[in-house]
Amino acid sequence: MIPNEINLLWFLLPVAALSGWLIGQCKVNPKGSRSSTLIDPEYFKGLNYVLNQQPDKAIEVFIRMLEVDSETVETHLALGNLFRRRGEVDRAIRIHQNLIARPSLDRKQRAFASLELGMDYMSSGLLDRAETLFLELVESNLHLNQACTELLEIYQQEKDWENAIKIARKLETISGEKLNSIIAQFYCECADSALVDGNMRVVKDNVRQAISSYPNCVRASLIEAQMYQRIGKVKLAIKSYKSIESQDSDFITEIIVPLYDCYRELDCIDEYIEYLKMLVHIYGGISPLLMLTELIAEREGKDAAKRFISNELKTKPSIKGVDRMVEYVISKSEGEIHDYLKIIKILTAKLIEIxxxxxxxxxxxxxxxxxxxxxxxxxxxxxxxxxxx
Ligand SMILES: [Zn+2]
Missing domain, CATH: 2.20.28 (Rubrerythrin, domain 2)
Incomplete structure (x- = not known):
């Protein structure tokens, strides 16, 4: 709770109630006779509740006093908004519901109150009620941008990806903001669930939609590759994994191990080694380098792997590389050197872990x-x- 806001609210509430009541009185008696300015005893009742720290009763009295018309709607909205920001959502809901129930509201005022009430529902987790209000606003073509933004939030929280895609597309047209990479993620969410269920046709369809929405969607290519691996189309899986390199080279680390599995299955490790060499040469990442070192150790022994990695470390020093090199030499070391290497290994392992x-x-x-x-x-x-x- 923010103290300044609390003070402001408790100042604003009685003032709003009083001014609302006075406006109402002046309207009843436009000539402004003496009787019209006498303050309603209800006002003092409300003030008394405020002073006695009985906010609920005070709110009831002041809301009752605050006549809803074109001049006091703003005050109601401001009060409701303040309550919501303070986390007192139930009170905000009561104010906004009370506002919407008044027949004197025009179309725009009602729409604004609905938008506020929808936000109250969002804050209190009543997503289905919020959704109904925002959908009504979208249908009436009012507050389109905000209503669609809130609906998008609701559908994401509910993991309703189909509706999230529809509303994101609508929001793109309304706001002009590009949401294609996010829409691709929604398709990937559908594809991921279908992959778990083993429904490959749905996986394929959603991956295709994701890539057509955002061609650089790494996640779509990863899911596609996993799908091909699952159904035994290993060459197609390799193709999908390899496409990630041009989509976003930062994700190369994600394809090293699965590609190893694919090439191993095809018994084409030589081809894999060539691909790793190309990755090391162009991107210089440590993951392909470590995999290369491991394959050299497997094929030519630890000494050859040690020579390879120590040579590479001269131009591309890295903690993971040093860690691996020490691993290869520590078993053959003795005495003081062995102790020093053990210290280095503990240090590199800790650095990698944290x-x-x-x-x-x-x-x-x-x-x-x-x-x-x-x-x-x-x-x-x-x-x-x-x-x-
Ligand atoms: Zn973040």
Missing amino acids: RAMYKCNNCGFDAKQLHWLCLSCKNWDTVKPVLEL
Whole structure:
């Protein structure tokens, strides 16, 4: 609760009630006779409740006093808004419902009150009620931008991806803002669920839609590759994994291990080694380099792997590379050298362990695994693999 807001609210409420009542009185008696300015005893009753810290009773009295007409609607809306911002959503709902129930409201005022009430429902988690109000606004062509934005939020919270796609497309036309990469993520959500259910036709369809909405959608290519792997179309899986390199080279780390599995299945490790060499040469990432080292160790022995990695480390020093090199030499070392190497190994292992593997480009959130929707700032497609040490 923000103290300034509380003070403002308790100042505003009686003032609003009094001014609303006075406006009402002047309208009843336009000549402004003496009797019209006598303050309603209800006002003092309300003030007494305020002074006695009985907010609910005070609100009831003041709302009753505050006649709803074109001149006091704004005051009602401001009060409702203040209550919502203070987290007192039930009170905000009562004010906005009371406002909407008045027949004197014109179309625009009613729409604005509906929008506010919808926001109240959102704050209290009554998403279905909020959705009904926002859909009515969209149908009446009023407050389109905000209503669609809120609906998009509702559908994402409810994981109703079909409606999220529809409303995001509508929002794109209304606001002119490009939402194609987010829409692609919604298709990927559908594809992911279908992959879990084993419904490959639905996976394929949603992946196609995701890529047509946003051709650089890495997630769509990853799902597509997993789907092909699952149905035994390994060559097509390799093609999908490889397309990620041109979509966003930051995600190359994600394809190293699955590509190894694919090439191993096809018994084409030589081809895989050539691909890794190309990745190391062009992008210089540590993941392909470590995989290459492992394959050299497997094929030519640890000494050859040690020579390879130590040579590479001269031009591309990295903690993970040093960690691997020490691993190869430590078993053959003895005495003092062995002790020193053990210390280095503990240090590199610790550095690797505490290092986050993924980071949100938008809010800096660190993660150990890849999240397509940032857990912190709730943005899509902003979490990326961290450039390796
Ligand atoms: Zn974030």
